[in-house]
Amino acid sequence: MDENSVFMHLNRAFRRQRKTDYRPTGDDLAMGPFCVMFQIVLLFWRELRCESKTTYRKMKLAKNDLDQYTVGARFVWQFVVSSAVTEESARQFPSRGSSGGNEVIFFIDNSALSKWRPRNIENLSVFSNERERAYPAGAKISRDRKKYGRRRSGLCEPDVAAKLNAN
Numbered sequence: 001m002d003e004n005s006v007f008m009h010l011n012r013a014f015r016r017q018r019k020t021d022y023r024p025t026g027d028d029l030a031m032g033p034f035c036v037m038f039q040i041v042l043l044f045w046r047e048l049r050c051e052s053k054t055t056y057r058k059m060k061l062a063k064n065d066l067d068q069y070t071v072g073a074r075f076v077w078q079f080v081v082s083s084a085v086t087e088e089s090a091r092q093f094p095s096r097g098s099s100g101g102n103e104v105i106f107f108i109d110n111s112a113l114s115k116w117r118p119r120n121i122e123n124l125s126v127f128s129n130e131r132e133r134a135y136p137a138g139a140k141i142s143r144d145r146k147k148y149g150r151r152r153s154g155l156c157e158p159d160v161a162a163k164l165n166a167n
Contacts, residue, residue: 042136050117055083056090140165
């Protein structure tokens with residue numbers, strides 16, 4: 001995605017809301033109507049099929065953030081999260097998350113019947129070859145089993161096995 005990506009601005013607005021001293025910027029306010037409409041489209045547009053198989057998401061996390069994803073932990077992604085149906089595509093995602101040196105691959109089991117299942121947006125995406133899926137803001141996920149990192153380029157890349165929670 002390029003630097004002017006709507007997703008980038010959208011997720012930046014969602015992330016800012018978590019700050020205790022949050023005051024919306026002009027850009028945040030301008031994204032407000034789009035955030036609402038995009039969330040409605042993801043949750044209610046029936047032509048966007050839900051994904052029930054595993055999806056993959058790469059993120060960059062600081063060690064203290066990564067340490068919070070313990071087995072059994074439950075968490076909510078408060079922003080729209082894109083993912084891919086192949087691990088290879090997820091590894092190529094440009095990760096613009098929190099600053100941190102740990103590249104993490106989330107393996108997310110979407111088999112539970114849930115309104116938060118990611119939607120197939122590949123026909124709407126600039127990069128349709130990524131086979132992209134988007135989780136609506138507010139998706140509830142649980143850390144599943146322990147998954148060990150792989151060695152790549154001399155660095156250990158941690159993996160997080162997770163499961164989408166049922167409604």
